[in-house]
Amino acid sequence: MSVLHRRTLLQAMALAGVGTALKPLALLASATPSVRPMPTGKLADWFILHNDRPWALETRRAAYGIAPITPQSAFFVRNNLPTPPESIIANRDGWRFEVSGVARPGSLTLAELKALPTRVVASVLQCSGNGRAFFPHRPSGSPWSLGAAGCALWTGVRVADVLEHFGGALEEAQYLTATGAEDLPEGVDADQVVVERSIPLDKGMDDCLLAWEMNGEPLPLVHGGPLRLIVPGYYGVNNVKWVRRLAPTAAESGAKIQVSGYRVREVGESGGPQHPSMWRMNVKSWLNGPGGDGGPVVAGKAMLYGVAFSGERGVSRVEVSADEGQTWREADFVGPDLGPNAWRSFVLPVELAAGEYRFVSRATDRQGDTQPADATPNHRGYGHNGWRDAALTVNVVNTLPAAAEPEPGESVHQNAVATPTAAVDTPLSPLAREGRAVYLDRAQPACGACHTLADAGSAGVTGPNLDVLKPGADRVRLAVEQGVGAMPAFDALLTETEIEALAAYVAEATR
Amino acid sequence: MSVLHRRTLLQAMALAGVGTALKPLALLASATPSVRPMPTGKLADWFILHNDRPWALETRRAAYGIAPITPQSAFFVRNNLPTPPESIIANRDGWRFEVSGVARPGSLTLAELKALPTRVVASVLQCSGNGRAFFPHRPSGSPWSLGAAGCALWTGVRVADVLEHFGGALEEAQYLTATGAEDLPEGVDADQVVVERSIPLDKGMDDCLLAWEMNGEPLPLVHGGPLRLIVPGYYGVNNVKWVRRLAPTAAESGAKIQVSGYRVREVGESGGPQHPSMWRMNVKSWLNGPGGDGGPVVAGKAMLYGVAFSGERGVSRVEVSADEGQTWREADFVGPDLGPNAWRSFVLPVELAAGEYRFVSRATDRQGDTQPADATPNHRGYGHNGWRDAALTVNVVNTLPAAAEPEPGESVHQNAVATPTAAVDTPLSPLAREGRAVYLDRAQPACGACHTLADAGSAGVTGPNLDVLKPGADRVRLAVEQGVGAMPAFDALLTETEIEALAAYVAEATR
Structure with a gap:
């Protein structure tokens, strides 16, 4: 396989961009108070925690198998x-x-x-x-x-x-x-x-x-x-x-x-019945390994693997590119075909010299739809299926570092209960102190009815746990003005200044 | 479905016969010292424990799903x-x-x-x-x-x-x-x-x-x-x-x-290369529910379900009988066919009045082999595929008892560690006291090198944990004389009297 696209690990990490959105659970569990034990049967090491109230647990790329x-x-x-x-x-x-x-x-x-x-x-x-x-x-909602x-x-x-x-x-x-x-x-x-x-x-x-x-x-x-x-x-x-x-x-x-929820519309537009509902899933695929955990892969032969699907249709072909889509090679499906709504596993043998690779995959379904290079932006960030963003970055080395870390998921069930840690007392800005009053009293229903926020002493479990989410002020402002998911819009209920203050408060209190 | 064969629950239980061999783990875990925590990922409620050293865990009938x-x-x-x-x-x-x-x-x-x-x-x-x-x-080995x-x-x-x-x-x-x-x-x-x-x-x-x-x-x-x-x-x-x-x-x-192990031979015969090895699995099926946990099923419509397979061949037909094989009805396969070595799930709709039923299933593979009514006895009890013994007994009632017990497997992960309990001091018979000396010294390799037995203070982990197995004297005698699995025969090493004494000792010490 010719490799036209290669860069250093650091460049790749910088370009990946989403790095900050992916919080390994282990990290969070120790840094954050009040993270709940994992739901029964879930292996903590295999998830990225987006929220614990209500649960938003993302499967780590390296946790997907080939079956x-x-x-x-x-x-x-x-x-x-x-x-x-x-x-x-x-x-x-x-x-x-x-x-x-x-x-x-x-x-x-x-x-x-x-x-x-x-x-x-x-x-x-x-x-x-x-x-x-x-x-x-950066649409609202779990990243x-x-x-x-x-x-x-x-x-x-x-x-x-x-x-x-x-x-x-x-x-x-x-x-x-x-x-x-x-x-x-x-x-x-x-x-x-x-x-x-x-x-x-x-x-x-x-x-x-x-x-x-x-x-x-x-x-x-x-x-x-x-x-x-x-x-x-x-x-x-x-x-x-x-x-x-x-x-x-x-x-x-x-x-x-x-x-109005789960409607595909232009960025900045509010959702309504005139917009398409999120029904059938479009054609999609991605690679999961090797090196899906970010760890180094030894030079030589390797087997790329991933999954591909298209709602109601099944997939007929998956191609893989190592040069950002300039050239493609067709992958092989492996394992039983479980039907038109299941995903199919695919593999592709490659020979890799030391260096940094970005592999992408592109599926075509049985009706001839092929994944686009880039997904169409839409207000809430639904239905992403662009192949470019889903690239698997593989760091190929001639020899492994002496003490290889154990793979994720290797440890025994780790249903970690976080140890509550004392909050660091950072003084709030004057604007944020005003926002605290909005959070506690002025917003109705009260913010704390749905959200957990240690600084405010609130323990609501309906909306995201703000201590875990740690949203920036912009994100809070957007959610309060427009609503997100089950959260109603507060733009008619609060003044602009109040919203500004509330955003500052939540951002500062969870920093 | 006509029901020719019906009897009371008690009769059915008596006839089932194997009842005593099936020890629910929960029971054992509390009654027996030294049962180890379950292996990672295993749900204790779903198993019958035959041994913990080395592990011998049988899936409960009710734990099988339909997929x-x-x-x-x-x-x-x-x-x-x-x-x-x-x-x-x-x-x-x-x-x-x-x-x-x-x-x-x-x-x-x-x-x-x-x-x-x-x-x-x-x-x-x-x-x-x-x-x-x-x-x-009653062949030697886990029942x-x-x-x-x-x-x-x-x-x-x-x-x-x-x-x-x-x-x-x-x-x-x-x-x-x-x-x-x-x-x-x-x-x-x-x-x-x-x-x-x-x-x-x-x-x-x-x-x-x-x-x-x-x-x-x-x-x-x-x-x-x-x-x-x-x-x-x-x-x-x-x-x-x-x-x-x-x-x-x-x-x-x-x-x-x-x-000599895993060779099919007549009862009483020692195994050797002249006997067939346990290679390809013969055609087999059984029903898992409803009522696979022994609990009552409400009268009316019900869906029987089970699994069927035949090594390398797949199955072409499964039939179900409610009258010990006098009449049969063909069941339907459900779900994807995962290939000739997988099992297939089957279902059959029935209408049940209150009473006691014994349902049996009989699979036919793609080469035309059909399960026999009764398996051929063989020394070590291998390859059982008789349909009669595998009957599912279903107790159908008009109304459920007021407080239905939760189903097995409902509780959260119960990786129970048994609480060591003080052994009850029952005096050993004179013969058993002699056997204790055989256990401790005369047998070579020493019994305790492989077996755990609290009374003897031995904690070997190679062979079955005798405190869990609680074998009768006959079973011990047979194992010592002929060997079982990895255990060598001691008939050339110990006298008949010594074996007799050893058998009495193990039986009494684990009673």
């Missing part, structure tokens, strides 16, 4: 609201969900659901914001790079069979709407925060599942156990967790997460 | 010798193994191996003794019922590609011989205990892998990580763990585990 299944221990987590309590999986079979919008509305327990025809389907779950960190306009995605086998019952059980969908139905069972924060309009999503009913009838098993295990709580919706080939948000209601509906849900 | 992959958390464990220390996975890529019997003998590190062509293959791992508990002659089997995706490099890398196998080679890296106990002839197995070289060249990944995770230590041999469709023992040497050889290995 086309992502194990529970390394599967990314993104919860919109706090995870429901463990008690909801104490008696899984007793879980009950309602079905309306059908000839004979009613409810089923999971035990009853299990008596309907069983299916097992492989599908990629991917957060709409996967790749957000690569967009230069995922590549690891907000995984592929699993899901066991469940087709939505079509569930609706048939209740006499079928009413005639006027155009959408399938699913509602999650998360506890909603008090003092906030339910429609602002409820996780309720709609997809076209045809899609729902075609291949969607209500699933209770993930990779042969009872669906873990943090992934929506006892029961979640699986929408094969659609972005994660549509795969509603902890389903308590399923309904064919004439219109899309009126919840904010549907009406 | 055709068995997760790490529930995958059975059977180690012939003590698990090597964690240190061997501290630097996985640095693991080195030798290759001889080739044109250019040499060695490779795992990092170097990873540069050869990558493959991903699904294959069932099953212990040769799976189903041993069902044989009426596995159904759960010494699992199906996984293995990532590795073909043995054929490894041998080619070293110039190819020498002409005289007929077998592929792999050697494990377990520490061998001192004072015992290495050939007596070393885990070294041979398979036909053609098989080795055809589809065997040296694998470092299991279901997308780095191969867990207890499953042979960093590197094991995968022999698709062959019984577990051939899939040598912690491979330190691979060699095409003119003859089969001279290790006891190959020469």
